[in-house]
Protein backbone atom coordinates (compact mmCIF):
# COMPACT_ATOMS: atom_id res chain seq x y z
CA UNK A 679 0.00 0.00 0.00
CA UNK A 680 1.33 3.42 -0.88
CA UNK A 681 0.35 6.82 -2.16
CA UNK A 682 -1.91 9.65 -1.19
CA UNK A 683 -5.02 7.50 -1.06
CA UNK A 684 -3.38 5.20 1.42
CA UNK A 685 -2.20 8.14 3.48
CA UNK A 686 -5.72 9.51 3.60
CA UNK A 687 -7.17 6.12 4.46
CA UNK A 688 -4.54 5.70 7.12
CA UNK A 689 -5.19 9.12 8.60
CA UNK A 690 -8.89 8.40 8.62
CA UNK A 691 -8.41 5.02 10.19
CA UNK A 692 -6.11 6.45 12.83
CA UNK A 693 -8.67 9.10 13.65
CA UNK A 694 -11.35 6.42 13.82
CA UNK A 695 -9.15 4.23 15.97
CA UNK A 696 -8.51 7.10 18.33
CA UNK A 697 -12.21 7.90 18.42
CA UNK A 698 -13.18 4.39 19.43
CA UNK A 699 -10.42 4.12 21.99
CA UNK A 700 -7.32 2.54 20.55
CA UNK A 701 -5.48 4.94 22.81
CA UNK A 702 -6.70 2.62 25.56
CA UNK A 703 -4.07 -0.07 25.12
CA UNK A 704 -1.40 2.61 24.97
CA UNK A 705 -2.24 3.45 28.55
CA UNK A 706 -3.28 0.08 29.89
CA UNK A 707 -1.00 -2.23 27.95
CA UNK A 708 2.44 -0.81 28.63
CA UNK A 709 4.72 -0.38 31.57
CA UNK A 710 6.78 -3.07 33.23
CA UNK A 711 5.24 -2.10 36.57
CA UNK A 712 2.03 -3.73 35.41
CA UNK A 713 3.83 -7.01 34.91
CA UNK A 714 4.69 -7.10 38.58
CA UNK A 715 1.41 -5.64 39.81
CA UNK A 716 -1.05 -7.93 38.05
CA UNK A 717 0.86 -10.79 36.38
CA UNK A 718 -2.18 -13.05 36.17
CA UNK A 719 -4.30 -10.49 34.38
CA UNK A 720 -1.47 -9.64 32.02
CA UNK A 721 -1.02 -13.24 30.98
CA UNK A 722 2.50 -13.69 32.28
CA UNK A 723 3.14 -17.36 31.56
CA UNK A 724 5.80 -19.87 32.41
CA UNK A 725 9.41 -19.04 31.47
CA UNK A 726 10.78 -20.62 28.34
CA UNK A 727 7.74 -19.89 26.20
CA UNK A 728 5.75 -17.17 24.52
CA UNK A 729 2.04 -17.14 23.66
CA UNK A 730 0.88 -15.54 20.42
CA UNK A 731 -2.65 -14.15 20.58
CA UNK A 732 -4.78 -12.58 17.84
CA UNK A 733 -7.74 -10.26 18.46
CA UNK A 734 -10.76 -9.03 16.48
CA UNK A 735 -11.23 -11.97 14.11
CA UNK A 736 -12.32 -13.95 12.37
CA UNK A 737 -11.70 -12.04 9.14
CA UNK A 738 -12.29 -13.56 5.69
CA UNK A 739 -8.76 -12.77 4.50
CA UNK A 740 -6.77 -11.92 7.60
CA UNK A 741 -7.53 -15.06 9.58
CA UNK A 742 -6.60 -17.47 6.75
CA UNK A 743 -3.41 -15.48 6.10
CA UNK A 744 -2.38 -15.73 9.74
CA UNK A 745 -3.37 -19.41 9.84
CA UNK A 746 -1.18 -20.13 6.81
CA UNK A 747 1.77 -18.31 8.35
CA UNK A 748 1.40 -20.14 11.66
CA UNK A 749 1.02 -23.47 9.91
CA UNK A 750 4.19 -22.91 7.87
CA UNK A 751 6.02 -22.17 11.11
CA UNK A 752 4.56 -25.17 12.89
CA UNK A 753 3.15 -23.18 15.79
CA UNK A 754 -0.27 -22.88 17.38
CA UNK A 755 -1.83 -19.73 18.78
CA UNK A 756 -4.85 -18.32 20.59
CA UNK A 757 -7.56 -16.32 18.81
CA UNK A 758 -9.73 -13.91 20.80
CA UNK A 759 -12.70 -13.80 18.45
CA UNK A 760 -15.61 -11.38 18.27
CA UNK A 761 -19.03 -13.02 18.26
CA UNK A 762 -20.23 -10.52 15.67
CA UNK A 763 -17.39 -11.54 13.34
CA UNK A 764 -18.05 -15.23 13.97
CA UNK A 765 -21.65 -14.71 12.83
CA UNK A 766 -20.47 -12.93 9.67
CA UNK A 767 -17.96 -15.62 8.74
CA UNK A 768 -19.40 -19.08 9.41
CA UNK A 769 -16.94 -21.92 9.68
CA UNK A 770 -13.99 -19.78 10.70
CA UNK A 771 -13.99 -20.96 14.32
CA UNK A 772 -14.19 -24.57 13.21
CA UNK A 773 -11.21 -24.03 10.90
CA UNK A 774 -9.15 -22.60 13.74
CA UNK A 775 -10.04 -25.54 15.98
CA UNK A 776 -9.27 -27.99 13.20
CA UNK A 777 -5.79 -26.47 12.90
CA UNK A 778 -5.23 -27.01 16.61
CA UNK A 779 -5.51 -23.37 17.61
CA UNK A 780 -7.20 -22.18 20.75
CA UNK A 781 -10.30 -19.98 20.64
CA UNK A 782 -11.10 -17.38 23.30
CA UNK A 783 -13.64 -14.57 23.62
CA UNK A 784 -13.04 -10.90 22.82
CA UNK A 785 -16.78 -10.25 23.27
CA UNK A 786 -19.67 -10.01 20.87
CA UNK A 787 -19.39 -6.30 20.15
CA UNK A 788 -16.12 -4.37 20.09
CA UNK A 789 -17.09 -1.79 22.69
CA UNK A 790 -15.19 -0.30 25.59
CA UNK A 791 -16.18 -1.99 28.85
CA UNK A 792 -15.73 1.21 30.82
CA UNK A 793 -18.96 2.49 29.26
CA UNK A 794 -21.04 -0.65 29.86
CA UNK A 795 -22.78 -2.18 32.85
CA UNK A 796 -21.90 -5.53 34.35
CA UNK A 797 -25.19 -7.15 33.23
CA UNK A 798 -24.66 -5.83 29.71
CA UNK A 799 -21.13 -7.23 29.65
CA UNK A 800 -22.35 -10.60 30.91
CA UNK A 801 -24.98 -10.69 28.17
CA UNK A 802 -22.37 -9.69 25.59
CA UNK A 803 -20.01 -12.49 26.63
CA UNK A 804 -22.84 -15.04 26.68
CA UNK A 805 -23.83 -13.99 23.17
CA UNK A 806 -20.23 -14.30 21.99
CA UNK A 807 -19.90 -17.75 23.54
CA UNK A 808 -23.15 -18.87 21.92
CA UNK A 809 -21.91 -17.69 18.52
CA UNK A 810 -18.66 -19.64 18.89
CA UNK A 811 -20.43 -22.79 20.03
CA UNK A 812 -23.00 -22.54 17.24
CA UNK A 813 -20.24 -22.23 14.64
CA UNK A 814 -18.29 -25.16 16.04
CA UNK A 815 -21.38 -27.36 16.22
CA UNK A 816 -22.65 -26.36 12.77
CA UNK A 817 -19.28 -27.24 11.28
CA UNK A 818 -19.27 -30.53 13.19
CA UNK A 819 -15.84 -30.28 14.77
CA UNK A 820 -16.51 -33.63 16.34
CA UNK A 821 -17.06 -32.31 19.85
CA UNK A 822 -20.20 -31.86 21.89
CA UNK A 823 -21.14 -28.25 22.77
CA UNK A 824 -20.25 -28.65 26.43
CA UNK A 825 -16.86 -30.00 25.44
CA UNK A 826 -16.21 -27.05 23.16
CA UNK A 827 -17.38 -24.73 25.96
CA UNK A 828 -14.62 -26.11 28.18
CA UNK A 829 -12.06 -24.86 25.70
CA UNK A 830 -13.36 -21.33 26.07
CA UNK A 831 -11.39 -20.38 29.14
CA UNK A 832 -10.15 -16.89 28.43
CA UNK A 833 -11.56 -13.48 27.63
CA UNK A 834 -9.94 -10.17 26.73
CA UNK A 835 -11.91 -6.93 26.83
CA UNK A 836 -11.67 -4.63 23.79
CA UNK A 837 -8.85 -2.07 24.14
CA UNK A 838 -7.66 -3.89 27.23
CA UNK A 839 -10.05 -1.75 29.23
CA UNK A 840 -10.83 -3.72 32.38
CA UNK A 841 -13.69 -2.59 34.61
CA UNK A 842 -15.31 -4.13 37.65
CA UNK A 843 -18.03 -5.26 35.27
CA UNK A 844 -15.41 -7.02 33.12
CA UNK A 845 -14.25 -9.08 36.09
CA UNK A 846 -17.80 -9.79 37.28
CA UNK A 847 -19.00 -10.89 33.85
CA UNK A 848 -15.94 -13.06 33.29
CA UNK A 849 -16.45 -14.71 36.67
CA UNK A 850 -20.10 -15.40 35.91
CA UNK A 851 -19.10 -17.29 32.77
CA UNK A 852 -16.09 -19.01 34.31
CA UNK A 853 -13.71 -17.10 32.06
CA UNK A 854 -10.32 -15.72 32.97
CA UNK A 855 -9.52 -12.18 31.74
CA UNK A 856 -6.10 -12.02 30.09
CA UNK A 857 -4.41 -8.98 28.58
CA UNK A 858 -0.86 -9.03 27.18
CA UNK A 859 2.76 -8.19 27.96
CA UNK A 860 3.88 -7.38 24.41
CA UNK A 861 2.28 -6.04 21.26
CA UNK A 862 3.09 -5.18 17.68
CA UNK A 863 0.99 -1.99 17.45
CA UNK A 864 -0.27 -3.72 14.35
CA UNK A 865 -3.61 -1.90 14.25
CA UNK A 866 -1.66 0.99 12.74
CA UNK A 867 -0.15 1.24 9.26
CA UNK A 868 3.14 -0.54 9.91
CA UNK A 869 5.61 -2.72 8.07
CA UNK A 870 6.22 -6.35 9.06
CA UNK A 871 9.66 -5.29 10.26
CA UNK A 872 8.17 -2.65 12.54
CA UNK A 873 5.59 -5.05 13.93
CA UNK A 874 8.22 -7.71 14.67
CA UNK A 875 10.69 -5.23 16.16
CA UNK A 876 8.06 -3.83 18.52
CA UNK A 877 6.99 -7.28 19.69
CA UNK A 878 10.56 -8.42 20.28
CA UNK A 879 11.53 -5.22 22.10
CA UNK A 880 8.62 -5.74 24.48
CA UNK A 881 9.44 -9.42 25.04
CA UNK A 882 13.11 -8.69 25.74
CA UNK A 883 12.35 -5.69 27.94
CA UNK A 884 10.43 -7.92 30.30
CA UNK A 885 12.62 -11.03 30.06
CA UNK A 886 16.15 -10.26 28.88
CA UNK A 887 17.90 -13.32 30.30
CA UNK A 888 18.25 -16.79 28.78
CA UNK A 889 15.68 -18.16 31.22
CA UNK A 890 13.24 -15.44 30.21
CA UNK A 891 10.19 -15.66 28.08
CA UNK A 892 6.77 -15.94 29.62
CA UNK A 893 5.36 -13.13 27.51
CA UNK A 894 1.94 -12.95 25.89
CA UNK A 895 1.88 -11.16 22.54
CA UNK A 896 -1.09 -9.11 21.27
CA UNK A 897 -1.56 -9.09 17.49
CA UNK A 898 -4.60 -8.79 15.19
CA UNK A 899 -5.77 -11.14 12.44
CA UNK A 900 -8.54 -8.72 11.48
CA UNK A 901 -8.72 -5.07 10.46
CA UNK A 902 -12.30 -4.56 11.64
CA UNK A 903 -11.07 -2.00 14.19
CA UNK A 904 -7.68 -1.29 12.61
CA UNK A 905 -6.13 0.30 9.54
CA UNK A 906 -7.47 -1.41 6.44
CA UNK A 907 -5.40 -4.46 5.50
CA UNK A 908 -3.29 -4.23 8.66
CA UNK A 909 -3.36 -8.03 8.97
CA UNK A 910 -0.99 -8.30 5.98
CA UNK A 911 1.91 -6.85 7.97
CA UNK A 912 0.93 -8.98 10.96
CA UNK A 913 1.01 -12.22 8.97
CA UNK A 914 4.28 -11.23 7.28
CA UNK A 915 5.86 -10.41 10.66
CA UNK A 916 5.20 -13.85 12.12
CA UNK A 917 8.26 -15.63 10.65
CA UNK A 918 10.54 -12.94 12.10
CA UNK A 919 8.86 -13.10 15.49
CA UNK A 920 8.86 -16.89 15.74
CA UNK A 921 12.42 -17.18 14.47
CA UNK A 922 13.66 -14.67 17.05
CA UNK A 923 11.71 -16.41 19.82
CA UNK A 924 13.24 -19.75 18.88
CA UNK A 925 16.73 -18.26 18.68
CA UNK A 926 16.38 -17.45 22.37
CA UNK A 927 15.45 -21.01 23.14
CA UNK A 928 11.80 -20.22 23.80
CA UNK A 929 8.84 -22.12 22.40
CA UNK A 930 5.54 -20.80 21.12
CA UNK A 931 2.53 -22.00 23.11
CA UNK A 932 -1.19 -21.59 23.19
CA UNK A 933 -2.40 -19.51 26.10
CA UNK A 934 -3.83 -22.43 28.08
CA UNK A 935 -0.50 -24.24 28.06
CA UNK A 936 1.38 -21.01 28.69
CA UNK A 937 -0.63 -20.07 31.77
CA UNK A 938 -1.28 -23.56 33.16
CA UNK A 939 2.45 -24.16 33.44
CA UNK A 940 2.80 -20.91 35.37
CA UNK A 941 -0.23 -21.29 37.64
CA UNK A 942 -1.74 -24.78 37.41
CA UNK A 943 -4.90 -23.98 39.37
CA UNK A 944 -5.52 -20.44 38.20
CA UNK A 945 -8.85 -20.73 36.39
CA UNK A 946 -11.84 -19.18 38.15
CA UNK A 947 -15.05 -20.98 39.03
CA UNK A 948 -18.23 -19.93 37.27
CA UNK A 949 -21.46 -21.01 35.70
CA UNK A 950 -20.31 -21.98 32.28
CA UNK A 951 -16.83 -23.04 31.34
CA UNK A 952 -16.41 -26.32 33.19
CA UNK A 953 -13.19 -27.92 34.30
CA UNK A 954 -10.14 -25.67 34.50
CA UNK A 955 -7.94 -28.70 34.04
CA UNK A 956 -8.93 -28.92 30.38
CA UNK A 957 -7.26 -26.61 27.96
CA UNK A 958 -6.06 -26.11 24.43
CA UNK A 959 -3.20 -28.50 24.93
CA UNK A 960 -5.28 -31.62 24.55
CA UNK A 961 -6.92 -31.09 21.20
Ligand SMILES: [Zn+2]
Nearest residue numbers: 733734836837
Ligand atom coordinates in the same frame (compact mmCIF):
# COMPACT_ATOMS: atom_id res chain seq x y z
ZN1 LIG B 1 -9.93 -5.66 19.76
